[in-house]
Amino acid sequence: MNEKSRKDNDLGQLRIQIDEIDSQLVELLAKRAKCTKQVGAHKSKTGMPIYVPEREAELIAKRREQASSMGVSPVLVEDLLRRIMRESYQTQHVIYKKQSDDIKKVVVIGGEGALGRVFVDMFERSDYFVEVIEKNDWERAPEIFANAGLVLVAVPIKITEHVISQLKQLPDDCVLADITSVKHKPLNAMMAAHKGPVVGLHPMFGPDVSSLVKQVVVVCHGRHEEKYDWLLKQIKTWGAVLNESDAQAHDDAMAFIQVMRHFTTFVFGAHLAGENPDLEQLIKLSSPIYRLELNMVGRLFAQDPSLYAEIIFGNKDSVGLLHRFRDEFDKALNLLESGDKSGFIKQFLMIGSWFGPFAKQSLLESKKLLQKVDDDRHLG
Amino acid sequence: MNEKSRKDNDLGQLRIQIDEIDSQLVELLAKRAKCTKQVGAHKSKTGMPIYVPEREAELIAKRREQASSMGVSPVLVEDLLRRIMRESYQTQHVIYKKQSDDIKKVVVIGGEGALGRVFVDMFERSDYFVEVIEKNDWERAPEIFANAGLVLVAVPIKITEHVISQLKQLPDDCVLADITSVKHKPLNAMMAAHKGPVVGLHPMFGPDVSSLVKQVVVVCHGRHEEKYDWLLKQIKTWGAVLNESDAQAHDDAMAFIQVMRHFTTFVFGAHLAGENPDLEQLIKLSSPIYRLELNMVGRLFAQDPSLYAEIIFGNKDSVGLLHRFRDEFDKALNLLESGDKSGFIKQFLMIGSWFGPFAKQSLLESKKLLQKVDDDRHLG
Numbered sequence: 001m002n003e004k005s006r007k008d009n010d011l012g013q014l015r016i017q018i019d020e021i022d023s024q025l026v027e028l029l030a031k032r033a034k035c036t037k038q039v040g041a042h043k044s045k046t047g048m049p050i051y052v053p054e055r056e057a058e059l060i061a062k063r064r065e066q067a068s069s070m071g072v073s074p075v076l077v078e079d080l081l082r083r084i085m086r087e088s089y090q091t092q093h094v095i096y097k098k099q100s101d102d103i104k105k106v107v108v109i110g111g112e113g114a115l116g117r118v119f120v121d122m123f124e125r126s127d128y129f130v131e132v133i134e135k136n137d138w139e140r141a142p143e144i145f146a147n148a149g150l151v152l153v154a155v156p157i158k159i160t161e162h163v164i165s166q167l168k169q170l171p172d173d174c175v176l177a178d179i180t181s182v183k184h185k186p187l188n189a190m191m192a193a194h195k196g197p198v199v200g201l202h203p204m205f206g207p208d209v210s211s212l213v214k215q216v217v218v219v220c221h222g223r224h225e226e227k228y229d230w231l232l233k234q235i236k237t238w239g240a241v242l243n244e245s246d247a248q249a250h251d252d253a254m255a256f257i258q259v260m261r262h263f264t265t266f267v268f269g270a271h272l273a274g275e276n277p278d279l280e281q282l283i284k285l286s287s288p289i290y291r292l293e294l295n296m297v298g299r300l301f302a303q304d305p306s307l308y309a310e311i312i313f314g315n316k317d318s319v320g321l322l323h324r325f326r327d328e329f330d331k332a333l334n335l336l337e338s339g340d341k342s343g344f345i346k347q348f349l350m351i352g353s354w355f356g357p358f359a360k361q362s363l364l365e366s367k368k369l370l371q372k373v374d375d376d377r378h379l380g
Numbered sequence: 381m382n383e384k385s386r387k388d389n390d391l392g393q394l395r396i397q398i399d400e401i402d403s404q405l406v407e408l409l410a411k412r413a414k415c416t417k418q419v420g421a422h423k424s425k426t427g428m429p430i431y432v433p434e435r436e437a438e439l440i441a442k443r444r445e446q447a448s449s450m451g452v453s454p455v456l457v458e459d460l461l462r463r464i465m466r467e468s469y470q471t472q473h474v475i476y477k478k479q480s481d482d483i484k485k486v487v488v489i490g491g492e493g494a495l496g497r498v499f500v501d502m503f504e505r506s507d508y509f510v511e512v513i514e515k516n517d518w519e520r521a522p523e524i525f526a527n528a529g530l531v532l533v534a535v536p537i538k539i540t541e542h543v544i545s546q547l548k549q550l551p552d553d554c555v556l557a558d559i560t561s562v563k564h565k566p567l568n569a570m571m572a573a574h575k576g577p578v579v580g581l582h583p584m585f586g587p588d589v590s591s592l593v594k595q596v597v598v599v600c601h602g603r604h605e606e607k608y609d610w611l612l613k614q615i616k617t618w619g620a621v622l623n624e625s626d627a628q629a630h631d632d633a634m635a636f637i638q639v640m641r642h643f644t645t646f647v648f649g650a651h652l653a654g655e656n657p658d659l660e661q662l663i664k665l666s667s668p669i670y671r672l673e674l675n676m677v678g679r680l681f682a683q684d685p686s687l688y689a690e691i692i693f694g695n696k697d698s699v700g701l702l703h704r705f706r707d708e709f710d711k712a713l714n715l716l717e718s719g720d721k722s723g724f725i726k727q728f729l730m731i732g733s734w735f736g737p738f739a740k741q742s743l744l745e746s747k748k749l750l751q752k753v754d755d756d757r758h759l760g
Binding site: 023024029030071082245267269274281284292324336355 | 634641670727
């Protein structure tokens with residue numbers, strides 16, 4: 001055997017070994033999934049929450065330690081375990097423990113909408129009797145609401161208050177809740193329409209989530225907290241994390257979180273389309289961070305325009321915010337046009353100190369993400 | 381044993397099994413790393429490129445198939461393998477095959493700068509004799525350049541052309557190249573200063589990359605392509621991907637890719653700092669996408685302001701581009717203030733059709749990323 005073919009042979013042998021190891025890896029994953037399914041079944045029966053932060057942290061810490069002692073990167077092991085755990089969260093739970101046996105019926109108004117459907121599904125998998133009411137069913141409303149223990153309003157933002165104002169005849173003990181993306185006005189409307197327990201919810205996720213694990217739900221308390229405690233427990237059982245907020249503070253934050261973000265993304269898309277550069281070329285020449293940026297802009301326009309119109313046009317307080325953004329833009333443009341580099345650097349440093357430790361933390365977190373963008377590159 | 385403690389016991393047993401499986405997983409990773417290190421050594425000797433797209437695709441396809449047949453998610457398996465392969469790309473190569481034995485010396489001007497150092501390191505690990513020249517060494521320049529086979533200009537953008545204009549005395553056959561983030565003017569300057577082979581390079585990554593695998597390097601051809609063919613091969617040996625571009629087209633694209641992105645991010649930060657919302661609260665209430673957005677803004681301000689000042693102030697063509705962005709912003713603000721929802725939706729759809737299939741693709745790609753943001757959440 002000559003030198004070259006001996007070397008090719010070595011490489012071939014090594015690749016066979018690697019394939020063998022990867023095959024064992026897949027087998028391990030199959031075995032692990034069997035175990036986590038049993039854990040899931042156990043949790044469903046006992047009502048234990050699907051996501052237990054302490055167990056997750058402990059599990060990761062043990063493997064990181066083992067990795068270090070074996071010369072394997074602990075960061076690699078943590079990344080892999082987090083990805084594996086995500087999968088098991090998504091697949092292990094078919095049913096959830098019901099947190100209140102007193103609730104005869106859950107009514108979801110607008111339960112055929114995208115996000116409404118997620119809640120209908122979760123309640124049904126938690127063994128509640130669920131009824132959906134849509135606009136065509138309104139004549140049957142008295143009958144449907146008659147023995148409801150929870151009425152959840154899941155209708156488009158523009159009709160939320162109107163729909164709530166129609167709910168004058170709910171049973172006294174019935175919990176009235178909504179999942180609208182603004183909270184101040186709907187919460188007031190619910191308090192006015194119903195004398196019983198009231199709570200405002202804002203699920204910070206879209207209908208395309210594959211599980212509720214680690215998803216955030218904002219809770220704005222209304223009235224008789226003790227009477228809807230079971231509902232909050234139920235949502236936690238699904239794996240979600242609750243964050244309490246004052247309704248007005250929530251809406252102020254959303255002006256940043258939703259309106260600013262969607263509006264500027266819209267403008268970015270409008271500008272790109274207007275400039276009409278060669279998109280292929282732009283993608284080809286992109287650094288990971290710009291590829292990610294382009295993705296974040298592009299994804300908006302693959303979605304329902306009326307949904308975004310509702311969010312942007314539905315929060316009129318944000319007009320002032322957007323005007324001030326435009327003013328900042330002009331100020332920065334002035335710095336650029338007058339060649340005032342030192343003014344730019346001075347402001348840059350001021351903004352950096354406003355962000356504080358979050359800036360550094362963002363650099364680290366986004367680095368991990370950008371590496372993921374690289375991992376997924378398919379290059380020929 | 382009562383019912384409850386029996387159940388607790390079941391759960392305990394399952395967790396022991398899961399820990400056992402995870403421990404085997406770490407052992408497999410250690411074994412795999414041993415194999416890939418040998419593959420790396422083999423590639424270093426033979427000069428095979430570190431990244432072979434076909435082998436990667438084949439390896440993934442085989443494991444996806446196995447996964448499907450065993451009821452394991454193929455997407456999960458692909459994600460894990462890509463993450464594992466990234467690690468091995470980063471660790472397996474210590475040295476690289478030298479692609480040209482004729483090159484007596486590589487000189488990196490500004491080789492003590494952050495990105496310059498990456499190239500010095502890569503050339504040294506490829507067995508080239510590398511000399512660095514910084515501004516204080518300039519009197520020794522004739523001696524340093526005397527038998528150089530490659531001179532790589534890696535100085536800050538604002539002095540690139542000036543430095544190039546000083547390079548009148550290079551050996552005829554020496555390759556002159558630069559790694560500046562604009563290409564048109566530096567390439568012209570190099571063509572004027574040197575009669576021999578010339579090529580412009582733009583590495584589309586920062587100095588913090590942990591390997592060059594899958595990173596993009598833009599190539600703008602200058603003169604005598606056949607004489608710097610070895611250099612392009614060398615860069616490919618490091619795992620990078622080359623994209624050829626016309627210098628002016630490159631600069632036009634960079635106005636979007638770098639200037640627009642950094643400038644609007646700067647304004648976003650300025651606006652946030654000016655509005656001064658409670659950052660903690662904002663993060664707490666954030667959906668995954670806004671958390672990512674905040675990270676992308678925050679990360680800018682953890683970096684060197686003068687670097688960004690150079691990029692933004694160094695590309696004066698972008699002023700017009702930024703003005704037109706501001707105009708788009710005003711137009712959108714008008715739609716909002718006049719309540720013209722249907723005008724908004726109409727434009728939204730037009731932009732969507734400009735993006736074409738990229739929009740849908742972005743939605744899919746970013747969904748994977750947002751899941752990664754969720755995976756990494758540490759919640760108490």
